[in-house]
Amino acid sequence: MRLSRDEDIEVPLASLIDIVFLLIIFFVVTTNLQKDVIDRQINLAKSYFIPPLEEGLPMNTVTINLGYKPGQQTRYVIGGANYSLRQIEQMLSVVREKNGNDVPIVIRADRITPYREVQKLNDAIGRAGLYKVSHSSEYIQRKSE
């Protein structure tokens, strides 16, 4: 059926704005969540065979970012804030008391970090009584797949 010329065609603005607001809320929330856990300045080592995470990490996972630049002090970052190794040990001890000693720890270390710096963090984790440690890497999909 053809519309007559004097009929107005109106775009449903109210529902359009609803959708756009939902999109904005989504972007704001996801941006903040990622900022809290992941330090974007860290260049992870690349891996090709370690299977990538398909499901999210367990809720109680503690992610420790280890930023290293030659000539600068090593940064240990949790939730976007810098901590000393002593503070991390104290925090992890509290975590162990509350949630047990099988709390997963993820170390996100810069690929150029000398292992002695990683070992300092390992020692702090061990002193806090935690043992479930994994190292994070950037998964690169091979072209043949």
Added chain:
Amino acid sequence: MARRLRSEKTEVPMSAMIDVVFLLLVFFIATKKPNIPEAHVAINMPSPNPSTSTDIPPPPLMEVHVLPNGRYMLLGRARKSLDQFEELFIDIALNNPDSTVIIKVAPDATEGDLVDLLDRASKANLHNLNVMMLAGG
């Protein structure tokens, strides 16, 4: 100032609001960084209280040293490449998939050197990976 009549409608300036909202949307889409897929490999930490019991026979062990500049050694013999380690790992995993690999990392070796080796062990389906620092390295 004259009071407004009840019958007058208060209209929200929709077109201006839509402009602002679209600008916000464009900003968030433009600044959103793509998610980098991450992979995690679990390692066994040295126990703070080593067991003194000798009742349980020790599992088959293999010791690999990670040295600076991407060099790797197996039982004191220099290995040239990661590909050779990969072949070795696959052989070991075929014989006994529960084999334990002890990886000793030199203090000056990098996280990248370690992850490269863990990556090859993961390809061979070896999952008992003990990582520690090489003493006096």
